[in-house]
Amino acid sequence: MELIADFAVNYGLFLAKAATVVIAIGLSVAWIVSAIAQARAARDGDTLEIHHVNERLDRMADTLNGQLLNAAEYKARSKRKKAEAKQKAKAEKLGKRHEPRRLFVLDFDGDIRASAVEQMRDAITAVLQVVEADDEVLVRLESAGGMVHSYGLAASQLARLRDAGVRLTVSVDRLAASGGYMMACVGERIVAAPFAIIGSIGVVAQIPNFNRLLKDKQIDFELHTAGDYKRTLTMFGENTDEGREKFRAELEDTHHLFKDFVRRYRPSLDIDKVATGEHWYGTQALDLKLVDAVATSDDLMLTAARDGRDVFTVGIQHKSGLISRLTEQGRLAISRNLAESGLARVVHRPTQP
Incomplete structure (x- = not known):
């Protein structure tokens, strides 16, 4: 009987372990399937989020005044604010007061x-459907740059606002370098924080070559192309001086396009002086006319609210699962580390298709 009991216990433990493994595998598969499904339906699940900044600022002020003012002062202030709100509503009802100009605030946090740009393009489309002549768009931009074609598209999205006659201000609190500055220069006005990194109007591409290692290991590598310049430099083949010359020529062409783009939107800029690949801090960038003012985005929003303008943040919220959130956090961390390590001055050129 004791032998049978031991067998039953061991068999029960075996079944429990087996069930645990099966459940773990099932959960993992479900997790992966869910992640794939979320990725496919990403844009369909996106939602437009709008927040009235004035209300948040009012709540902050009320909280502080509640602590700083005595009861009589706080009551008098509340009474005065109610009277002003009542007078404002009455004036609007009688048509004597026009609606304050609105400031729409969009965010762009760029990676390589x-x-x-996928979220920003939808937010811009939404704003373009409601924007009026006296409205303004503020883009809070942060980017160390990246692939030329990707940042070309991002800059083109901002150009949609300019082409529609919308006043566009770009605010840089920390970093707008290389492709980031390509976007920023589209703004009618660029405002940077004192120590924000600005500029890096240049192009760079780098590629490792393992040809000597392959030869040392007696490994053959063959590359067949149709077209003289379908491939200029390769990672595994033996590169030629002709290929290097063509590759450098393509980089120069890209640099010329970059400079022409900046010159188009900022004609007063001495492009040859600043298109050296160098970067400058906000106060230095102001002297070089890379930016138009030194301030933070918080200053701009608070000033607009104090001037009686309605300030709204507009963004696209992407509903993502755990895997997508972890991937996004890792992407942003890598992008910031690259920027802080000095690689912010780079516009990456992608491998040819």
Whole structure:
């Protein structure tokens, strides 16, 4: 009987372990399937989020005044604010007061692939449907640059606002370098924080070559192309001086396009002086006319609210699962580390298709 009991216990433990493994595998598969499904339906699940900044600022002020003022002062202030609100509503009802100009605030936090353009393009489309003549768009931009074609698209999205006659201000609190500055220069006005990194109007591409290692290991590598310049430099083949010369010529062409783009939107800029690949801090960039003012985005929004303008943040919220959130956090961390390590001065040129 004791032998049978031991067998039953061991068999029960075996079944429990087996069930645990099966459940774990099932959960993993479900997790992967869910992640794939979320990725496919990403844009369909996106939602437009709008927040009235004035209300948040009023709540902050009320909270502080509640602590700083005595009861009589706080009551008098509340009474005065109610009277002003009543007078404002009455004036609007009688048509004596026009609606305050609105400030729409959009965010762009760029990585090497300018992935945030997918959300920004939808937010711009939404704003373009309601924007009026006296409205303004403020883009809070942060980017160390990245692939040329990706940042070209991102800059083109901002150009949609300019082409529609919308006043566009770009605010840089920390970093707008290389492709980031390509976007920023589209703004009618660029405002940077005192120590924000600005500029890096240049192009760079780098590629490792393992040809000597392959030869040392007696490994053959063959590359067949149709077209003289389908491939200029390769990672595994033996590169030629002709290929290097063509590759450098393509980089120069890209640099010329970059400079022409900046010159188009900022004609007063001495492009040859600043298109050296160098970067400058906000106060230095102001002297070089890379930016128009030194301030933070918080200053701009608070000033607009104090001037009686309605300030709204507009963004696209992407509903993502755990895997997508972890991937996004890793992407942003890598992008910031690259920027802080000095690689912010780079416009990456992608491998030819």
